[in-house]
Every structure is written in structure tokens, then in C-alpha cells.
Amino acid sequence: MKPAYFLGSSGKNVFFSLFDSLAPKIEGQYTYFIKGGPGTGKSSFMKIIAEEIESKDIACERILCSSDPDSLDGIIIPSLRICIADATSPHTMDPEYPAASGEIINLGDCWDKEKLRGKSGKIIELTDKNKACHKRCRRFIESAFSVYGDGEKICRENVDRRRLERYAARISARNFKRPSGKIGLEKMRLLDAITPKGYLFLDSTVDEMCIRKTVFEDDFGIAAAIIIGEIRTYALASGFNVISSPFIGNEKKIRHIIIPQLGLGFFTKDRFCSPAPEGAKYVSLRRFYDSDGMRYSRAKLNFAKKASKELIEEVFSALKSAKEIHDELESIYIDAMDFGKVEEIRKSIQKRIWESEWWPEE
Helix, strand or coil: CCCEEECEEEECCEEEECHHHCCCCCCCCEEEEEECCCCCCHHHHHHHHHHHHHHCCCCCEEEEECCEEEEEEEEEEHHHCEEEEECCCCCCCCCCCECCCEEEEEHHHHECHHHHHCCHHHHHHHHHHHHHHHHHHHHHHHHHHHHHHHHHHHHHHHECHHHHHHHHHHHHHHHCCCCCCCCCCEEECECEEEECCEEEECHHHHHHHCCEEEEEECCCCHHHHHHHHHHHHHHHHCCCCEEEEEECCEEEEEEEEEEHHHCEEEEEECCCCCCCCCCCEEEECHHHECHHHHHHCHHHHHHHHHHHHHHHHHHHHHHHHHHHHHHHHHHHHHHCECHHHHHHHHHHHHHHHHCCCCCCCC
16 A cells, blocks of 8 residues: 655645654654755655565555655654654654654765855755745735635535534444444544645545545535534544544644545545545535525625635745745755765665564564
């Protein structure tokens, strides 16, 4: 299996992050925090290790970078209790208990410092341009979520929560056994993110993990959040583990869930996110809103839909420009890197992973 998720995205409070859930506090958990500038090979470092782990049929979660979904921000190897993470901004991290729960791997030790000093003017120029693009992105995303919030408010005032709860109870009764006293475990992951490629939903992960898939169509996600929240509660109470994906504009609003043991998933299609997993069943939630109230606010709702979409398009544009600048910055660092040293470090870490005390017995 090659499940992939995000743990961060442009969103609420500048950067919406779940990186604090990357390494659970359990016995034997160990995290390697990779430091180093752009182009130092952090993503390639993790990709090679992930491929070697997967070649042993050991599950490895890939954490994608929302600024460049073709790159990795981390890998998680649950059975070996090992994580490797890009610990640089905007998700700067350090070991909570150095040497006991983790350590820093500094790939910056592998670059030619004198060569980079000779390019300092260009590095500063590109870094400042990149920051300006992200600052522009933050302004537009704040505006987009603000306008979207107006639509959410109207929908919240007109939703029939009681009907939704009964509907969720019927869905849950079909899929889960009665509560047995055992509570399932919840894992927080993002199945969608704002990226330079647009609002990206990880259909491939859903197709890998789910046999049965239901997509709730709901312009502002209010009814969907109530249903999915109720289903989540029933699933956990029935002892099933759940992967929950919150909304990057509101961490209390669960947007998607997967129940891996049942191969079952429920997802939200709204004005931002358009899941399209193979063989999914699509269900419109329009009937759960008061039609008179929604008709009365139609003009405001249409404005919120149109304006939030236009604003989010500007976010994508700013992120695309930031990535282009970042790629140019990477090329400067790549030219100054000793990747032979990076490979030696990787092999050393890989050897330690092979020697993990948690390695499954043959």
C-alpha cells in the first residue's frame, strides 16, 4: 500500500497544520527531523527510504508537500514506529526529547558554503520574492474564507440538523455494530489541500483504501459536516479506527472520513473541493435545507460562491508563482550540494531503520 496524505496547507491562520500529529507519543517512537535549505535533497532522501521500506511490504505513509505535491514533507512507518520529516518552515519542528525521541539531520552540512556566499545577492532576492508571493497568497485566502464563511452562516441558519442526525443514524446502523465499550482510534490526516495545481483532493489514496465511497454534494459543507461528524462518532463508538480529514478553514469541521477496516469512506464536495474517486456514490444534501430560507438568501449565496471561487483562483496563481521562484532558488543550492555526502547520511539512517527493534519477524 502507498497511502499519501497532506499534513499542512495554506489555510486558516496562514498555514493550517496537523504536523503535531506526525509522531504519536508511544513507546519506541523515533523521528528524524531533516533540516536544510531548498534543493538539499530532503524529499529525494525520504522517497528513496519509502521505496525501500515498501519493497519489504511494510506500510509507509507518504506526506505530500502542499506547495509542491510532487515532493514529500515526510514519511511515517507505523509498524517500525519511525517518522522522517522535513522540519523546515512553514512546519519547523525539533525533537521534544533530543536523542530519546528524535534527532536532527542537517543536510546543510553537505553544501559548499563559499559557493553559496558568492550567490548571496541572488539568494536574498529570490527568497524575498518568494515571501512576497506567499504574503499575497495569505491576503487572498483570508478574503476567500471570509466570503465563504458568509455562505456557511446562511446555510447553518437554514439546515435541518435533526433530519440530518436521523439520516446519519440510518447510515451508521447499516454499517456499524452496536457500541461494545471499545472505542476506536482516530488519526488526523488531510485528504485535500490548496496547492499550485489548484484545490487538490487525493483520489488515489481513497481508491487505494476504500471499496465503498459516498460523496456528499453540499455547496458550503454545513450539512455534510453534520452527517460526517455523526458517522464518525458512531464508527468510533463501535470500535472502528477512523481517519478524519478536517477543513483547512475550520479545524472543528470534519470534511472527509475513512474507516479502513471496512474499506468505507465519506467525503464532501463543496465550492472548493471536488472529490472524484472511482465508483463513488454521489448524494445531494440540498433537501436538508429550508427551501424558503435559502431562496430568500439566494443573492447572497450566489455572491459568496462566485467571490470565494475568484479569490481562491488568485491563491492558486500566487502559489504557482511562489513555486516557480522556489524552483529557481533550488537550482542555486543544488549546484552547491555534495550529494555524495547526502547519500552517505541516507545509507546510515537506512541502516538504523533496518536494525529497528520493532522490525516485524519473518
